[in-house]
Amino acid sequence: xxxxxxxxxxxxxxxxxxxxxxxxxxxxxxxxxxxxxxxxxxxxxxxxxxxxxxxxxxxxxxxxxxxxxxxxxxxxxxxxxxxxxxxxxxxxxxxxxxxxxxxxxxxxxxxxxxxxxxxxxxxxxxxxxxxxxxxxxxxxxxxxxxxxxxxxxxxxxxxxxxxxxxxxxxxxxxxxxxxxxxxxxxxxxxxxxxxxxxxxxxxxxxxxxxx
Amino acid sequence: xxxxxxxxxxxxxxxxxxxxxxxxxxxxxxxxxxxxxxxxxxxxxxxxxxxxxxxxxxxxxxxxxxxxxxxxxxxxxxxxxxxxxxxxxxxxxxxxxxxxxxxxxxxxxxxxxxxxxxxxxxxxxxxxxxxxxxxxxxxxxxxxxxxxxxxxxxxxxxxxxxxxxxxxxxxxxxxxxxxxxxxxxxxxxxxxxxxxxxxxxxxxxxxxxxx
Numbered sequence: 001x002x003x004x005x006x007x008x009x010x011x012x013x014x015x016x017x018x019x020x021x022x023x024x025x026x027x028x029x030x031x032x033x034x035x036x037x038x039x040x041x042x043x044x045x046x047x048x049x050x051x052x053x054x055x056x057x058x059x060x061x062x063x064x065x066x067x068x069x070x071x072x073x074x075x076x077x078x079x080x081x082x083x084x085x086x087x088x089x090x091x092x093x094x095x096x097x098x099x100x101x102x103x104x105x106x107x108x109x110x111x112x113x114x115x116x117x118x119x120x121x122x123x124x125x126x127x128x129x130x131x132x133x134x135x136x137x138x139x140x141x142x143x144x145x146x147x148x149x150x151x152x153x154x155x156x157x158x159x160x161x162x163x164x165x166x167x168x169x170x171x172x173x174x175x176x177x178x179x180x181x182x183x184x185x186x187x188x189x190x191x192x193x194x195x196x197x198x199x200x201x202x203x204x205x206x207x208x209x210x211x
Numbered sequence: 212x213x214x215x216x217x218x219x220x221x222x223x224x225x226x227x228x229x230x231x232x233x234x235x236x237x238x239x240x241x242x243x244x245x246x247x248x249x250x251x252x253x254x255x256x257x258x259x260x261x262x263x264x265x266x267x268x269x270x271x272x273x274x275x276x277x278x279x280x281x282x283x284x285x286x287x288x289x290x291x292x293x294x295x296x297x298x299x300x301x302x303x304x305x306x307x308x309x310x311x312x313x314x315x316x317x318x319x320x321x322x323x324x325x326x327x328x329x330x331x332x333x334x335x336x337x338x339x340x341x342x343x344x345x346x347x348x349x350x351x352x353x354x355x356x357x358x359x360x361x362x363x364x365x366x367x368x369x370x371x372x373x374x375x376x377x378x379x380x381x382x383x384x385x386x387x388x389x390x391x392x393x394x395x396x397x398x399x400x401x402x403x404x405x406x407x408x409x410x411x412x413x414x415x416x417x418x419x420x421x422x
Contacts, residue, residue: 121330135413155345158348201346
């Protein structure tokens with residue numbers, strides 16, 4: 001079976017990108033990274049990509065600033081790159097930019113995000129801080145398909161993480177990140193094996209049988 | 212140290228009441244049940260109470276129906292019973308009636324509820340069904356102090372529970388209930404040991420030292 005071609009969208013340090021690269025190297029997921037795209041020229045994720053001999057593409061958001069809808073225009077540029085590299089699955093990895101319908105619809109049920117809480121609790125920014133401030137005793141992370149409702153897409157995998165008495169946002173974030181690095185490759189592998197089926201809001205994990 | 216005197220408010224079958232009774236009998240919690248109060252004359256919880264030789268009090272909501280504020284009036288009746296039995300800690304156990312400020316303020320940080328989800332996800336009714344319909348992969352239960360915001364009070368303990376592929380609302384509810392029966396007595400014991408300290412929205416579990 002040919003490897004699933006992944007496009008990774010990242011803005012920051014790309015630790016989830018690193019986890020995906022490690023899982024590919026360890027052959028625990030049957031995928032290859034076709035391209036890493038960033039909206040941040042100085043993203044460590046781009047450095048990581050190049051360090052591993054992967055394609056790393058920076059797309060400058062300012063190039064779309066004069067368009068009638070700069071976000072959509074930007075996503076059309078991303079789409080061109082994804083298509084150029086024949087990407088089958090898009091994974092958002094610390095991608096700090098709203099994804100617009102142009103991109104979401106082109107990759108419906110083929111675009112995943114990871115979020116550092118047990119959604120629907122603590123959506124959007126600073127999820128770990130939200131959990132701490134709410135006084136939650138358990139949080140975690142969620143891999144979900146991307147839909148137009150931010151952090152509302154069908155859930156593929158979740159992992160729970162205890163919040164401990166002495167935790168700070170930093171220690172909690174680190175504990176959640178360990179689980180992110182474990183479950184994101186798992187979700188990608190389920191996709192690669194054709195085991196994910198979306199029924200309404202629910203993601204069924206099915207056995208596609210011999211192929 | 213004298214046993215903490217608990218008042219249990221229940222409307223239904225009282226399975227959490229049973230778990231508390233079992234924990235008291237097993238001496239894993241240093242508490243005694245002073246009274247079980249129900250708004251439902253046919254509540255199994257009342258039968259359980261009487262079966263175990265506990266005080267079981269039915270308060271008829273219809274008796275307050277003509278009052279200007281029937282819910283507050285009802286809670287004043289509950290308060291009289293709690294005070295009569297010298298209750299120190301109120302535990303809601305499947306109590307299907309809104310608790311009003313009259314009661315909440317009298318028992319601030321001395322009244323607990325258990326809810327079948329990882330709050331703040333899936334508050335209010337049918338939490339297990341909400342979790343299934345959202346397509347969550349993890350849910351659980353939460354013991355929290357009761358405040359005027361329904362299901363919003365400071366969280367004492369949470370336990371996570373996986374949602375499995377073949378789950379129905381019934382099988383998920385049963386799996387969550389097992390955890391409820393484990394954590395509710397734990398929360399009561401922390402209270403009995405004087406280890407719960409509310410700071411803003413967060414419940415600290417402290418060591419009160421030798422006493």
